[in-house]
Amino acid sequence: MSHVKFSYEILDAFCKEAFGKFGFSDEECAIITDVLLTSDLYGIESHGMQRLSRYHKGIEKGLIDVQAKPEVVFETPVSAVIDAHKGMGQLVGHKAMSIAIEKAKKSGMAVVTARDSNHFGIAGYYAKMASDQGLIGLAFTNSEAIMVPTYAKLAMLGSNPIAIAMPASPYPFLFDASTTVVTRGKLEMYRKAEKDLPEGWALDETGTASTDAPRVLENIVNKTGGGIMPLGGNTELYGGHKGYGYGMICEIFTSILSLGLTSNHTHTNGIGGTCHGFIAIDPAVFGDPEEIIGHLSTFLEELRNAPKADGAEKIYTHGEKEVLATKDRRENGIEVDIKTVQEMKDMSDYVGVDFEKYFGHFDFADENYKSVY
Amino acid sequence: MSHVKFSYEILDAFCKEAFGKFGFSDEECAIITDVLLTSDLYGIESHGMQRLSRYHKGIEKGLIDVQAKPEVVFETPVSAVIDAHKGMGQLVGHKAMSIAIEKAKKSGMAVVTARDSNHFGIAGYYAKMASDQGLIGLAFTNSEAIMVPTYAKLAMLGSNPIAIAMPASPYPFLFDASTTVVTRGKLEMYRKAEKDLPEGWALDETGTASTDAPRVLENIVNKTGGGIMPLGGNTELYGGHKGYGYGMICEIFTSILSLGLTSNHTHTNGIGGTCHGFIAIDPAVFGDPEEIIGHLSTFLEELRNAPKADGAEKIYTHGEKEVLATKDRRENGIEVDIKTVQEMKDMSDYVGVDFEKYFGHFDFADENYKSVY
Numbered sequence: 001m002s003h004v005k006f007s008y009e010i011l012d013a014f015c016k017e018a019f020g021k022f023g024f025s026d027e028e029c030a031i032i033t034d035v036l037l038t039s040d041l042y043g044i045e046s047h048g049m050q051r052l053s054r055y056h057k058g059i060e061k062g063l064i065d066v067q068a069k070p071e072v073v074f075e076t077p078v079s080a081v082i083d084a085h086k087g088m089g090q091l092v093g094h095k096a097m098s099i100a101i102e103k104a105k106k107s108g109m110a111v112v113t114a115r116d117s118n119h120f121g122i123a124g125y126y127a128k129m130a131s132d133q134g135l136i137g138l139a140f141t142n143s144e145a146i147m148v149p150t151y152a153k154l155a156m157l158g159s160n161p162i163a164i165a166m167p168a169s170p171y172p173f174l175f176d177a178s179t180t181v182v183t184r185g186k187l188e189m190y191r192k193a194e195k196d197l198p199e200g201w202a203l204d205e206t207g208t209a210s211t212d213a214p215r216v217l218e219n220i221v222n223k224t225g226g227g228i229m230p231l232g233g234n235t236e237l238y239g240g241h242k243g244y245g246y247g248m249i250c251e252i253f254t255s256i257l258s259l260g261l262t263s264n265h266t267h268t269n270g271i272g273g274t275c276h277g278f279i280a281i282d283p284a285v286f287g288d289p290e291e292i293i294g295h296l297s298t299f300l301e302e303l304r305n306a307p308k309a310d311g312a313e314k315i316y317t318h319g320e321k322e323v324l325a326t327k328d329r330r331e332n333g334i335e336v337d338i339k340t341v342q343e344m345k346d347m348s349d350y351v352g353v354d355f356e357k358y359f360g361h362f363d364f365a366d367e368n369y370k371s372v373y
Numbered sequence: 374m375s376h377v378k379f380s381y382e383i384l385d386a387f388c389k390e391a392f393g394k395f396g397f398s399d400e401e402c403a404i405i406t407d408v409l410l411t412s413d414l415y416g417i418e419s420h421g422m423q424r425l426s427r428y429h430k431g432i433e434k435g436l437i438d439v440q441a442k443p444e445v446v447f448e449t450p451v452s453a454v455i456d457a458h459k460g461m462g463q464l465v466g467h468k469a470m471s472i473a474i475e476k477a478k479k480s481g482m483a484v485v486t487a488r489d490s491n492h493f494g495i496a497g498y499y500a501k502m503a504s505d506q507g508l509i510g511l512a513f514t515n516s517e518a519i520m521v522p523t524y525a526k527l528a529m530l531g532s533n534p535i536a537i538a539m540p541a542s543p544y545p546f547l548f549d550a551s552t553t554v555v556t557r558g559k560l561e562m563y564r565k566a567e568k569d570l571p572e573g574w575a576l577d578e579t580g581t582a583s584t585d586a587p588r589v590l591e592n593i594v595n596k597t598g599g600g601i602m603p604l605g606g607n608t609e610l611y612g613g614h615k616g617y618g619y620g621m622i623c624e625i626f627t628s629i630l631s632l633g634l635t636s637n638h639t640h641t642n643g644i645g646g647t648c649h650g651f652i653a654i655d656p657a658v659f660g661d662p663e664e665i666i667g668h669l670s671t672f673l674e675e676l677r678n679a680p681k682a683d684g685a686e687k688i689y690t691h692g693e694k695e696v697l698a699t700k701d702r703r704e705n706g707i708e709v710d711i712k713t714v715q716e717m718k719d720m721s722d723y724v725g726v727d728f729e730k731y732f733g734h735f736d737f738a739d740e741n742y743k744s745v746y
Binding site for chain 2: 076150162164179182198200201206225231232234237241242245248251256257259262286291296306308313315316
């Protein structure tokens with residue numbers, strides 16, 4: 001795989017124009033772009049520029065309705081349910097977490113769910129929206145079925161990430177992970193590299209462990225069985241039933257509490273139907289928020305300073321890698337896979353963006369791509 | 374290991390009398406006994422009668438204060454913080470979840486945390502208290518440090534279980550699991566059986582994977598390094614950083630939001646200091662609760678009826694095994710390890726309970742123990 005580096009500013013300007021051409025307002029373009037580029041800054045390449053083509057296709061196919069406005073259909077002082085009406089996931093997520101934050105500031109805590117939405121990018125973005133406001137934030141999303149429950153052979157749950165963020169010093173705690181052992185993106189990377197998958201990641205269509213990435217991915221697309229194991233694997237020996245359980249927690253806070261489609265029914269018959277969930281909690285309802293945040297900061301510091309395993313270089317706390325990656329990418333640019341650059345070019349041609357204005361003349365046949373930053 | 378079976382009723386009466394002799398009131402004895410025996414009924418042998426001696430020792434050593442009354446030290450309509458004053462964990466947990474339920478019925482949702490408590494039994498008991506009232510319940514507890522964070526060699530987090538329950542038909546959804554790959558109890562079983570641990574469960578004092586149960590357990594007791602891996606193992610390849618992250622979620626909802634001791638500081642210098650967290654959410658704040666519960670019931674049914682992996686007999690949903698085990702144990706009695714029976718005898722002698730009144734004459738040297746049920 002070849003990569004090329006672009007500056008954050010160039011990608012930011014490019015994305016905003018491209019989404020504007022699709023029909024989103026300036027404010028909407030800014031939100032969508034921020035979610036996507038935050039992912040690239042965090043080093044979660046799979047959910048940034050690489051996803052552009054997926055949104056492009058989603059809009060083309062009518063899965064994503066550019067004109068849709070998320071609608072609050074049920075509400076209390078501590079909760080809301082949003083019908084997204086097929087809206088862009090990032091806009092739904094941003095609105096839903098904004099409502100959760102507003103309610104939590106008044107009531108102490110709130111849970112907001114959303115149904116009939118689309119892929120919203122990284123869950124951690126929304127959790128961090130809350131922690132940027134001094135609150136604890138959690139975000140969940142279900143997705144196309146990809147997790148095979150313990151002892152099953154058909155994917156029934158999504159990658160079903162759970163994210164949580166809480167303010168801390170010198171940087172927030174931010175944990176964001178799929179409840180599957182790995183994400184589909186990892187399988188795609190192995191397929192591209194023509195490598196066998198590690199044992200213990202995926203299952204074939206009979207429900208048997210498989211290291212064959214192309215076969216597993218083809219089965220997932222065709223819904224012919226198999227998929228990715230829950231965190232902990234496909235048996236109870238290493239706690240696979242626990243990963244399946246965390247996937248269920250995600251499902252409860254998304255599809256169940258929004259009365260939307262469970263993962264096994266999303267992305268069937270031309271319907272997307274992704275559901276999300278958002279929680280915001282004000283630490284002030286448990287005492288002095290500064291003392292509480294200080295307590296967490298101390299524990300995180302203790303973790304980072306704990307004795308390291310022989311041969312290990314560093315103990316991370318969650319959110320630290322994202323801070324380091326952001327600093328690096330802001331200074332040194334964001335690496336984009338050349339295949340993704342091609343998709344950006346195709347999208348530019350489709351919506352009428354002048355690709356060269358941002359990235360110069362790009363000879364895709366020439367292996368010596370020039371980096372622009 | 375030899376076992377003997379006792380009826381639920383005999384164990385219930387025995388426990389109530391024994392805890393009464395320690396100085397607990399009738400109501401308190403009923404709560405403690407119900408938490409312990411629910412664990413045995415669920416088939417979670419490690420947290421029922423087998424723990425009696427631990428509570429016995431905790432009271433003897435002064436870690437547990439029989440006279441302590443949990444005190445609410447901070448409160449809002451959606452939250453409370455309890456100082457347990459070294460009280461019996463089951464009583465603290467029962468009171469805290471009762472408060473969360475009461476507040477959730479009024480405000481829609483509530484989070485209650487507790488500090489300076491003791492081992493409270495199975496987290497699932499408290500989650501189920503909420504679901505028995507038509508609510509979603511979550512329960513968390515930190516514990517003596519046993520989980521080694523990714524790339525560390527010292528245990529810094531507890532087994533840190535997360536439990537969630539939600540009403541469903543024909544039985545509730547109930548997920549309750551440690552965020553470590555296995556619990557310490559599993560390691561103890563392997564040591565008793567003089568078997569090597571499976572690869573991928575534990576670490577020695579250098580932070581290197583180990584299958585040596587006695588060595589790992591000795592290190593845990595002496596706090597000389599090593600411990601149990603997070604769910605997902607000790608590297609990022611299988612998502613060990615995710616198990617570590619779920620352990621952190623538990624820590625936030627227990628020690629951090631109660632301003633209590635984090636797991637790495639509990640059980641040091643003669644202080645227990647266990648912290649708990651409890652969440653109750655009324656599904657009615659998201660719409661018609663019957664419709665929402667029906668939606669979950671449908672999904673659980675779809676999961677149970679999903680195509681099974683080749684060679685697999687059954688797909689479970691969480692909480693189903695507990696229902697099946699309870700039915701069996703109510704009808705056929707509860708199996709108790711003979712070593713545990715000896716501990717029950719010792720405790721009887723200590724507090725002055727007539728052991729033979731409940732269990733008849735028990736010849737511990739005779740392998741042909743008679744079952745009483």
